[in-house]
Structures are given as C-alpha cells and as structure tokens.
Amino acid sequence: MMAGKAQDLHIPEPSIRPGGEPDFSRIDLSRPGSARRPPVDIDAAEIRDLAFGLIRVLDLDGDAFGEWDPQLSPEQLRNGLRAMMLTRAYDERMMRMQRQGKASFYMKSTGEEAVAVAATLALRKSDMCFPTYRQQGILIARDWPIVDMMNQVYSNSADRLKGRQMPVFYSSREAGFFSISGNLGTQYSQAVGWAMGAALDGDERIASAWIGEGATAEGDFHYALTFASVYQAPVILNIVNNQWAISTFAGIAGAERSTFASRGLGVGIPSLRVDGNDYLAVYAATSWAAGRARAGHGPTVIESFTYRVEGHSSSDDPSRYRPSQEPSEWPLGDPVDRLKRHLLRAGLWTEAEHETLWAELDEQVRQAGKEAERHGMLKHGARSDPASMFEDVFREIPPHLLEQRNEAGF
Amino acid sequence: MMAGKAQDLHIPEPSIRPGGEPDFSRIDLSRPGSARRPPVDIDAAEIRDLAFGLIRVLDLDGDAFGEWDPQLSPEQLRNGLRAMMLTRAYDERMMRMQRQGKASFYMKSTGEEAVAVAATLALRKSDMCFPTYRQQGILIARDWPIVDMMNQVYSNSADRLKGRQMPVFYSSREAGFFSISGNLGTQYSQAVGWAMGAALDGDERIASAWIGEGATAEGDFHYALTFASVYQAPVILNIVNNQWAISTFAGIAGAERSTFASRGLGVGIPSLRVDGNDYLAVYAATSWAAGRARAGHGPTVIESFTYRVEGHSSSDDPSRYRPSQEPSEWPLGDPVDRLKRHLLRAGLWTEAEHETLWAELDEQVRQAGKEAERHGMLKHGARSDPASMFEDVFREIPPHLLEQRNEAGF
Amino acid sequence: MPGMSMIEAINDALDVALARRREVVIFGQDVGFFGGVFRATENLQHRYGKSRVFDAPISEGGIVGAAVGLGAYGKRPVIEIQFADYIYPATDQLISEAARLRYRSAGEWWCPITVRAPYGGGIYGGQTHSQSPEGIFSHVAGLKTVIPSTPSDAKGLLLAAIEDDDPVLFFEPKRLYNGPFDGHHDSPVTTWTGHPDAEVAEGFYTVPLGSARIARPGQDVTILAYGTMVHVAIAAAAEAGLDAEVIDLRTLVPLDTGTIFNSVLKTGHCAIVHEATRTSGFGAELAALVQRHCFYALEAPIERITGWDTPYPHAFEWEYFPGPARIAETLRRMVESR
C-alpha cells in the first residue's frame, strides 16, 4: 500500500468499476470469537490492536463465539431481529412510495440495520442518539410509531416537523433521537457537547453519535474526538463504514492507509472495529462502550464495518460507479439473515415464524402507510398550515417576521 | 490517567500553577540513541511506536548517540548554531524595541530555535515552508536579511508587505516562506495543497508545514492529515509542542491521553516524536521525512517536543498562569546550549569563539536595526504610501475601490 | 452552435479550460469517475485523467485549503462544493485565506481558484439543498461573486472566472441546470432546447466579470436580478403588464453599477429580486447603492422581493420562493404610486 513515486499524485481508486468483477480480496476477515474483550477500565494504549482488527461474534452460519458474545436472551434476540426486519420493511415500502411520486426523496439503510438497531438496543432508552440520515433503525428499535415517521416523509398535515424538513430528516425528542441536519458531521461535536452536559450534571444518561466514513473528513469529526478526549465525555462515537459515500469509495476518505477506528487512537480514545453486519458484535461493542461511559471512563470510538447495499438515496444510481453485483457478493453477509440463522441454530426460531413475521411486518407497514396517506402527501392532500413557516425561527416571532408573514398573505 | 467518575466533567489542569514548584515528572525521557531509524519506505503500521517515544540524539552533555545521528559536517553544525544564535539575538532586540514602543507587537521563539532552524537546514532551499508566527528561524536559516524582517516588524517605508500585516507576519516568496496568516492552522491544509501541486508536476520540491500543539484542535489540522494521507502528498507536517497555547497547557489540546505525533497514525501517516531542543534529532527526523517525500513515499508527521520559554507574545505575562521558574527547569535544556556543548565536546568550537560569535551577531542585529529604523517605525517616520492600501485586494483595482480610494482622498 | 442546457454548458466550459491550460485541476466530492451529482464534470476524468479531475474527501474546508495551496504552487484549481449550503465549513479558508492572500503578502502570492457551487431552491431540497449564500460572500473584500442565468453566459462567465487570477465564487442556479424556469412550478417543465440563450459558442470565449446584461429592455421599471430570478422577473413583468427593464447582474462583485444606475435614472423605479433571505441579502446593497446614486430620479421606494427571513422550508418551497405573482403584485403597487 505504499504510494507511487512523487512524480504524480496518488489518487485512490476502487479495485473494480462497473463491468468488472467485484473484488473483496483486500478485506481482512478475522475469525469470529478471536478478539479479546478487555475490562472497561482498560487504558486506551493497551488495546490499540482492537482498532485494526475486526471484532466478530457470529460466523456466517450463525454460530456465536468468544468473549464478545453478549449472551442475549431469546427475547432480546427476537426483538433485535424484529426491529431490523421492520426497518427493512419500512425502507422497502417508502422507497416504493417515492418511486410512485408520493415522496420527494427517500434513503434506505438496507444492509446496515444492525448498526442502528443493535447499537440502540444496547443502550438505555433514556440515552441520547445523534444519528445521520441512515439510522432510521434507532427510531424503530425504540418502538417509535412508523406512521409518525411516514408523516414526516410525506410532509403531511400530521408531520410533527411541519413540513420544514426533507424526507427522512426525522427528529424525536421523546425517542432521544436528535434532529437530523443536512450538513454532514455536525451532530458529532454536538453529541460530545450533550454528553459534557450530562457529565456536568452527574446524569447517568450517555450520548451516542453516528457518522458515515465519508463524513469523517469533516472538521466536526476532529472536534468531537478532541473534545471527547479532553473532557472525557460519556459518549459513543460510531463510525459507519459502509464503504461508499455517494459515488466515492472509502479510499478517498483515507481507508487505504488505516482503519477508521484508528482515528481515535491519536487522541487516546479506546477504539474498536467491529463487523457491522454482526448484530451480536455491534451489540457487544456498544454495551462495552456504554459501560465505560457510564462508569466515568469516557468516550469510545466504534467503527462498524458494513456495506451500503442500495444506492445512496432515491436520487442515486449506483450502477454508474460500482459493479451491480457488488452488494450480493459482500463477504460479511446480511445482518438480518445472519441473526436469523443464529436464532434458527439456537432453536429459537423457525423458517415459518420468520415468514409469518415478515408478513406481519409488511402488513403493519401497509396499515401505517394507509394511515399516513390519509394525512396527505407533499404534492397531494393536506400539509401543515403554511403560515407556520414563520414560526420557530425564533422562540417568539419578531416584528420583521410578523410583517413578512403579513406580506405573504397569511 | 483514567478519568474520574461520570459525575463530573473532567477538566484537564496543569500539575502546577504560579506559586507552586514546577513539576516535569510526567515527562518520559527516553535515552538518547535508543530509538531505531527505519528505512524511509517503511510502512506506517510498522513504526507506530515512534509516535509514542521520543527520538533523541544528543544527551544533555552534548554527546551524540544512535542511528538517528545525522552525522553533520563541522560546517553544517556551526551553521546551525549560528542561525539559532542569530534568531535568538534578533528576538532579543526586537522584543526590546517593542518594549520601547518602536513596534506594536512582537513574538519570540526562545527555546524553540531548533524546531525552525534544524527543520529548515535539513530541507533544500527550494522546498516550500508553511510556518506559524513562531518560526522566524526559517528565514534566518535561509539567510534572509534580518533588516527586511525588521522593516516588516516596523511597518516602515521599506516593508515589502506595505504595512498591511502585524509585526512578525512575514512573507517571502523568494525564501520559500509562505505568508503568515493570523488564523491558526490554515497553513496546514494549504501546505498539503502545495505539495499536491508539486506531485502533480513531478517537481522535486516538497513542502513543510508547522503548527502549534494548541492549534492542532482546528479543522485544518484534520484536513491536512486526511488529504496528505489520501493523496500521499510530499509534505512534512511538523507539530511544535511547546506545552503552551497562550495561557492554556497542552492538556486542553489533548496531551493527557496521547502524543501529538500519534494523531498521524489514525490516517496511516508515519509519525515521529522528537526532542525538539535537540538540533540533531530535529535535523535527522526532517531529513528522514524529506527523503520519504522526495522518494514518493508521501507525508510524515513530526512532533517536536519543546518548551515555550517566554510569554506568548509581547502582550502576554506568563507568570499569571505558570510558575516563573518553569522555563529554567525544563528538563530538555536549551537548543543553542546543547548544540554548543556538542561542538565543544567534539573539539569543533571554543567558549571564546562562542563569545565572539554572540558579539558579532549582536552587532549584526544592531546594525540591521539602525538601518531598519532609518526607514521608519509604525508611529514614527515613514510608512508605505497609504494609497497602496487599496491595491492587491484584487489583481486589478476594481471601480468601486477606485471610488473609495478617491473618497479617502488619495 | 448546438443548443446546450446550462449543465452541459458548464461541462463544456470545464472541458475547454482543461484543454486550454495545463494548470487547471478539478476536484470535489463525486466529481471524478462519477462526473458529479449534477453531472457538471461528466466524462472529464475519462478525458483528462485522474490527475486533472479527481474526487475529494467530504471536507469542504480541506478542499478549499488544498486549493489555496495548489493555487500558491501555480495551479488553477476549479473546485466543486456539492451544494452551496455546504460551503460553510470552508468559510475560514475562503474569507481569511483565499480572499486575503494577495493583500497580506502584498502580491507575493494570490489565489486563482474558482469555487463552483449549485445554489438556490426549486427542487424540494429543503433547508440544506436550497440556500443562496451569495450575500455573505459579497461582504468579503477580495472575493468575486458570479452567478449566470443562461447556458451561454454560464460558459463564458465560468471561463472568465477560471482565467481570473483572483478567487471567484461561481454560484450556479441549479433550478436552471436543465431548463429555464419562470417561477411557475406547476407548469410543465421546459428544457433549454430551442431557447435563444442556449446557443452556446464552441471553444473558448469569455463573458467579462463585472458586466451586467440587459435581459429585457424596458421603460417602466428597472428590475435587478441574477440567476434563476432573471427568468422569473421577466415573467412577472409580463404578468404585471409592465414594460420592465430586467437587468441580469451576472457578477455581484465587482458590480456593474453603470448599467444599473443608467436604467434606474431612466425608469425612476427599481425593484430587486433574489431568492436569498431578505435581511442583509445582496438586495440590501443594491438598494443602498441605487438610492444613493439615483436618489433624485426615484419616484417610489426601491422594493425588495426576496425569500423570507426563515430557513427554506421543504413543503412550503413555493410559498417561500419569490415567484411571479409576488413580484408582479409589488411591481404594480410601485408604478401605481406614481
């Protein structure tokens, strides 16, 4: 991996472009169960290797191995599976609705459900999440009504965000889900600030933030790591390395020379790298980090190594920049499928139950969809009152906005 | 060094404040000569330890040890000593002049001369430097006329920068010394851009940038490391860890949990940590990094571990925030003194020669000072033509600025 | 002279610039292999190679910082900020560095960079894909700001920006990329095909920075506009039944005050339209200048028809947008007060 001569600039390039055969040979897969699980009060300096390895619990057959196995109860496992499946069912329907012109935009999280769901269910419900647009699984894991999410996507009359945000830019204070920004990375330093507040108050709650591997190049990523280290804030800093940032492969974010988890080492934050498609590994890493934070040992960085199975968004066509069969050849499998196998192997689940659950979730989503559509869709039916667009710029509407509202005829 | 409980926020604090006894016990001093010198094409992953150690060549008696000894010729050694001494003599005079009201502001580099001088003399003269305000030693090492520097400090009629910049914000394209900004950190990503240009052109020249440990918390530091890693730019990224950022100790920049050199590891940049008061160590590390860059192996991070002996600037009074005897108890000594001892030990220098050189340099500075003062000083005597303040906003003066110049009566 | 859409004209300008000057390098998010999310750099990496056109990390500050360094080295970087809404992480490098490098070094270094960024609303992009930040940068001494409204101007202005030795912010009205737009969002979408301003000359040409264009000559009232709003203003004037003179500023800094003042001295009325929020938008500067220089000719107050002082709301895009109805109503009120 050394650069070429100085005589030209090194421009990283994925191993294969459309038309070629997907190549995942560069990926270094450690054996499930092989990573050690240190005590939560370990010094960062003693576990630098964990930032370069890959913590895995489940093998591809669904068996669990090693110290990181979180030993979840059958109910916990089935809950996790259900939340991931509901997330997927929700994504499927909403993208279909977008294709039908019912929403202006949509973003799926297919293949990355564990990164949101396991990382949420390993937290307490009162912990605060600072997600990106690709962690709808958090809301679902917290049993947030999907009809409410749909209302937001449709910007309809029941949209709690009053039509102000693009689809999928959810916000739910009640669910501990911070308002999604459109500007990448900003939530990261905010999460650290929130956690600083919790530490100041001796509050038991901790914060957890997510960022895409592409967005780690933003300043806020650096600010967050620096502040988290300096003030030892009780925060989990998740990096979702799904290999792609729109059309740009992770090499342009610096993946050629080191792991994203290793970014934490430079400021002495304990940093883990986990198989992001392994529900148990993500769960275990999150539990460990949450334990650290709650015991006053400060922040943890967790890179979840995963793969963006679908296009970036409804506006994207990934076949323009990567082989279309790449997703199906991703060597770390599918998180839903892997957790299902685990349940099957353990005799806690059957194919029939699985089918029934899919049908049930599809129906749940369909019913929610019908309910949401009754409240309108961006270009059809009811929206919020347009006059409300002048509210919430400030706590009270100042005179110049009252005048403008008047001018606007509301 | 683990944090306290989550029940309060950890706020780093220096071990001692004014009134107390300076305490440098936390400083881990490796034995000179003990660090290995890897080949320049080494993979970053194999030398992570060098980012946590301390490369030292000279012991405090002046003897040189180990693989990092750059084996400089007597002339090179004496040149280095001379440039450091001239830098110090220059600083002494200019601060005195500032105290006399002849300049509005001044900043010394006392104790940090090696970080500029050795790191410059190990480069080629055609290499491009992107310094901070504390590397006047670069200009001096490149034999730039100190009278020209003084003209800038005085904003006088001979100031090439036409009175536009505060004192010490030099610029010299001819000397390969990039225009100093006032905004911390910005030069860092610019240096990487410059180096990218050189790589694109197959130019043999490389770039070297400096930043204070305090300013590493800025976004540009992160941008620079990321871009340098991604594009394998031929650049040396120096971090001058002089322990203080105005009144703020390095712990607030993250020094409690890791070294500044280790910041480079997260993006896979080979990173060295050197004794910044050891001329030979700084020289050797720079040569190694320059060799890497010129051979097409990309960037290097170098933390120079040093100490800011004086106040931040002429506006600062360090006795308000650190024990006044701290500077004299700094365990890594003085770079001028240490190089002098080395020359003495090697029989290449005598106390008498040293005294003579001081006298000569003092005189040189005095003469230059007299010459500069003849061109005026900010509040006394000649300045540039005020009408020139409307020039160089753009390449050509646009109509609205012509009008404003008119309005201003020029 | 084939007809081109604005995005094609921009792509063509970049192509010409790459061919013409070895120093031109293009980088930004997704601009390499993929050709940009709006396709502005389509095929350019393929044609000129990875060293001339390449992807950059998601780091606007780093992109501009690197561009400043590349410019100091001797390159002529043309960088893309994927949406103007994402320019803010680069503010320090733009304001403190690019804008002041020539000045602070008394001409030793300068910053021949062009920053392209799609701006403006009309695509249901909500608060982070719709902004018009031009007013902010027009306040900064040392930056030029350019905004085209037609394919042929887009090409000529972009080539002029790239040729320029000073930093130029080149804001592209994304609503016009694929067709002209008069503000009637309910009408069928039209393309640039057959539009007179879609006649784009081949090869190299420039439209000089600092010269406005009379997009529609008229006698009753002067409308100052740029970007998307030029087309909307023309439609609004027609709907108001007024013989308006619509001036397409094209460059905000430096500003062609001559063309503006001459028009207002003639019509005695001045309306200013922009999509950006009103307070301290560039319309404020225009109003301040016009009242100062055409004071005795003005028959009515200068009016600003702009986006409201709120973020751009996704579902109320068209209530926010200063569309033809709002403009026409104001125009009518202005001339009635005669």
Add this chain to the structure above:
Amino acid sequence: MPGMSMIEAINDALDVALARRREVVIFGQDVGFFGGVFRATENLQHRYGKSRVFDAPISEGGIVGAAVGLGAYGKRPVIEIQFADYIYPATDQLISEAARLRYRSAGEWWCPITVRAPYGGGIYGGQTHSQSPEGIFSHVAGLKTVIPSTPSDAKGLLLAAIEDDDPVLFFEPKRLYNGPFDGHHDSPVTTWTGHPDAEVAEGFYTVPLGSARIARPGQDVTILAYGTMVHVAIAAAAEAGLDAEVIDLRTLVPLDTGTIFNSVLKTGHCAIVHEATRTSGFGAELAALVQRHCFYALEAPIERITGWDTPYPHAFEWEYFPGPARIAETLRRMVESR
C-alpha cells in the same frame, strides 16, 4: 453604583449570570484559570469552579458544536471566541446548526447559547484582530446579533442575551473595553471612570434585545451607529456643528425599526456608520429599510461612512477607520444639499 469599564461590566454580567442560573457554563480559549486575554472572565473560574468556567481547545467549530449540544442537553452556554476574526471556523455550526435547530425540529430543540466575541479595530491588530463580521451573521435567519456601546448596556444586553432562548452573537467593541473612544486616536486615552454610561447597576437587570437607544437626541440628521461608532458619531456631529440624532442600535437582529424610522421621518436625513467593509455590510440593510420606509421624508440620499472594502491594514488603521473627520465631512455635505 460604582463606575465600571466595559470589560468590568461584562465580567460582572457573567458573574451575575453564573450565580443566577446553574445552567450557565462558560468556556472558550484561555477563559478559565487565566480569565481571558481581555480579562472578561477574570476570577470566574476561581469563584464558580472548573465545571462552570473552563478552557477549551483552539477549535472554534468545536466550541460552538459542543455549545449546541450542551444547549440541547439543557445548559445555557456562554462561549468566547477570542477575536471575532476567528469566528469563521465555526460558521457551519452557527449558520447550519445553531440558527436552524429550533426551526428544523419544529421547536423540539433550541439553542440558548451566547457567543461573545471582541470585534472591531483601533488596537493595531491588523487584518486578523480588527474585523467586524456582524453583517454576515445578520443575514442568517435564526441568529440574533447584539453590540453594546457602553458599560451599562453591555451588562444589561449580555444578561438579556444569556436569558434569551435563541442563539445570540454578542460582539464586544474591544476598543471600548477600557474607555470610551471618539475616534481621535491621537488624543490621550480616556477611561470609563466618571462617564455617565459607566454607572452600572448592581445585580441582575436586562436591557431588552431589539430596542435601540437614542444616544443623542437631535433635529438635523439621523446617524445610525452601534458599538464604537456611536461615540465616534457623536463626536463627528459635534465637529460638524450639527444637531444630529445619534441612534445606538444595540441589537441588529431583531432591529428596532420604529426608533430608526421615527427619527429619520423627523430629520429627513440619514447617515449610517460602521467599521465593517462597506459592500453588503449591515449599513446596506439599514439604507434599504430607511429608503423604503422614509422615502418621502428623505431630503438627501442616505450616506454610509464605513471601513473601506479592503482588509484592515495594520499601518493604515486610521486611514481605514471611518473617523470623525470623514463622518463630519459627509454630514456637512448631506445637509448642505438641502
């Protein structure tokens, strides 16, 4: 009621705020043990402890980002940007986040933060210690901008800013920290001692945001000013021998247009002074508003006397600064045109 300098009044306001509300936390570069490079936070860490007043990394973006998070948690952060010139790395967190959090979450979260920053020239600080960036932020919906001109207002406005549940930029005229300044830089330095506006009431009080102050009543001409320029304007009017009404805006957003318009309707003349560069400075907005609302009362064009459209040049600070001579000359020309 002891006399206080402005910096003492600010320190006092912070002291009162810390004592009054547990949620107030203060952080920024060098504000902890040291008490700030201008001494605004002197003794506060000592008094309230490290958890209430602490140093921050040199990372303006991080400081504001953390403050937004702390605000979302329920704290009320008061942060210091060491010089307003260094606010730009925080632009994205200010514009994209702090300003829009309440809006985009429809009120679920908000941003009760106060950003203090010394601004303006007059201390030979050159291009990076002299800037006045208020115009930029006044364009951003969701931010309030406050600038005091006296010790007693500084305290009351700062306390109001801290009490406010929206993000407030509080720009402090550093040239006024230790004494009033009328623009005569060659005159002996004066302190606030004995100045009527240095009478600072004890304890908690607020000066409401959004209300201007008539700093000097008059009949001939209205001068709109804020910060340092209020004092300069008063001196200039005296030197021009005019009975000027000087309005100290105190808050730029929201703006007290009533006080402004009433004055101009009375005097028929309006001059605007600020230190910031002219083009698209806040003076542009003021001129646009005044011409719109006082059109028929205005007897002469509104004039702006401002910093030039150049960076702030170290050696030519006083040629750059819109001092009393320049203002007086303009005032005279304005009323002569009567």
